[in-house]
Amino acid sequence: MKRRNFIRNASMTGVGLVVGHSLLSCDDTYKKSESEVVLTDDNDSAGSLPLVIATWNVPNATAKAWDVLQKGGTALDAVEQGCMVEEADETGQSVGKGGLPDRDGHVTLDACIMDKDGNCGSVVFLENIVHAVSVARNVMEKTPHVMLAGKGAEQFAYELGFPKENLLTDASKKAWEEWKKTSEYKPIINIENHDTIGMLAIDKNGNISGACTTSGLAYKMHGRVGDSPIIGSGLFVDNEIGACVATGLGEEVVKTVGSFLVVELMRQGKTPQEACEEAIGRIVNKPNKNYKDFQVGYIAVNKKGVTGSYSIHEYFSLTKYQDGVNENLKAAFFNKQ
Ligand code: SD4
Numbered sequence: 001m002k003r004r005n006f007i008r009n010a011s012m013t014g015v016g017l018v019v020g021h022s023l024l025s026c027d028d029t030y031k032k033s034e035s036e037v038v039l040t041d042d043n044d045s046a047g048s049l050p051l052v053i054a055t056w057n058v059p060n061a062t063a064k065a066w067d068v069l070q071k072g073g074t075a076l077d078a079v080e081q082g083c084m085v086e087e088a089d090e091t092g093q094s095v096g097k098g099g100l101p102d103r104d105g106h107v108t109l110d111a112c113i114m115d116k117d118g119n120c121g122s123v124v125f126l127e128n129i130v131h132a133v134s135v136a137r138n139v140m141e142k143t144p145h146v147m148l149a150g151k152g153a154e155q156f157a158y159e160l161g162f163p164k165e166n167l168l169t170d171a172s173k174k175a176w177e178e179w180k181k182t183s184e185y186k187p188i189i190n191i192e193n194h195d196t197i198g199m200l201a202i203d204k205n206g207n208i209s210g211a212c213t214t215s216g217l218a219y220k221m222h223g224r225v226g227d228s229p230i231i232g233s234g235l236f237v238d239n240e241i242g243a244c245v246a247t248g249l250g251e252e253v254v255k256t257v258g259s260f261l262v263v264e265l266m267r268q269g270k271t272p273q274e275a276c277e278e279a280i281g282r283i284v285n286k287p288n289k290n291y292k293d294f295q296v297g298y299i300a301v302n303k304k305g306v307t308g309s310y311s312i313h314e315y316f317s318l319t320k321y322q323d324g325v326n327e328n329l330k331a332a333f334f335n336k337q
Helices: 059-070 075-088 132-142 150-159 170-180 250-255 258-267 272-284
Strands: 006-008 037-039 051-055 109-114 120-126 147-149 197-202 208-214 235-238 242-248 296-302 307-311 317-322 325-330
Touching: 051 059, 051 075, 051 242, 051 296, 059 075, 059 197, 059 317, 059 325, 075 109, 075 132, 075 197, 075 208, 109 132, 109 235, 120 132, 120 150, 132 147, 132 150, 132 208, 147 150, 197 242, 197 296, 208 235, 208 242, 235 258, 242 250, 242 258, 242 272, 250 258, 258 272, 258 296, 272 296, 272 307, 307 317
Parallel strands: 120 147
Antiparallel strands: 006 037, 051 197, 051 317, 109 120, 109 208, 197 208, 235 242, 242 296, 296 307, 317 325
16 A cells, blocks of 8 residues: 555545544543544545644744745744744743753753754753753754754854853743742643643645754753653654654653654554544553653644644643744643643
8 A cells, every 4th residue: 555545434524534533532541543544545634834833832933934934934944933032932831042941950951853864963951051042953964963962062053153051041040049948849730831842844846854952850850861852752854654753751751652653553544633632541551650740741743734632631732823823722631631
């Protein structure tokens, strides 16, 4: 069978590929999709291109990426420039400048980027540089490696001319000093002030790229690296099939290689929505059932511009810019209590 042939189970006809997250039922118990949907040529439920989607409510970032795409720019340029908007925004406390520090007061950044050809670059545990996503792009384009860490990544950035900046703003320092009074670390759902940005775009030529950038979990152990810079976990792009990006408690995403899983499920015929739901299912169906303590969310898009999103808990959202409309859409979620 050709990869891009779609064969649908009769029960899914007319539904599976167009169903939006707001229409999906969210049973308390995760159920595997009863119907298998396989990409076919006769699928006419495609979304229009170009398009950009991002985790959480980031209209300025998607607007920037959309602008790049409208001008005929590549998806790669769009996701980089879109993510840079959030990195530069000091009010966002989960990414770039103004990010909340680790427990020792250091703001350390993780970021990655992946292009239509499967090239990728990432930086982990990077300090003193605002635009981690751009450093990641330079790792991809200017080195024979895929990942640089810590001081090595920082040195590389300086050599490229990135300025040194103190990323710890007064507001984030104050929050950290408040936290130190109890020093209690719990990755509590949604109060991490999530605005880690993961962004996926398809350009006018139909090519897909993705990027992800974050300061990681607030008050993490010094040296901790999450899912966001790990290709396959925080982000994965397969230009034949689609792409996925994750947010939430990175450890849980890494344990299930979440973004690669979502894209492979799409390769096997799942819609982006079904694939995101199954990837969340792999987490919540673990024997220890500890998912009540943390959030994970995925957004995905397939080659035809059909999108999906799903999270463990309520209040995850994605921002989508498509057909000239920039909107924030609440994601369907697993845990209804
Ligand atoms: C991490 N996944 O470092 C990131 C955090 C995040 O919104 O997504 N926050 O684990």
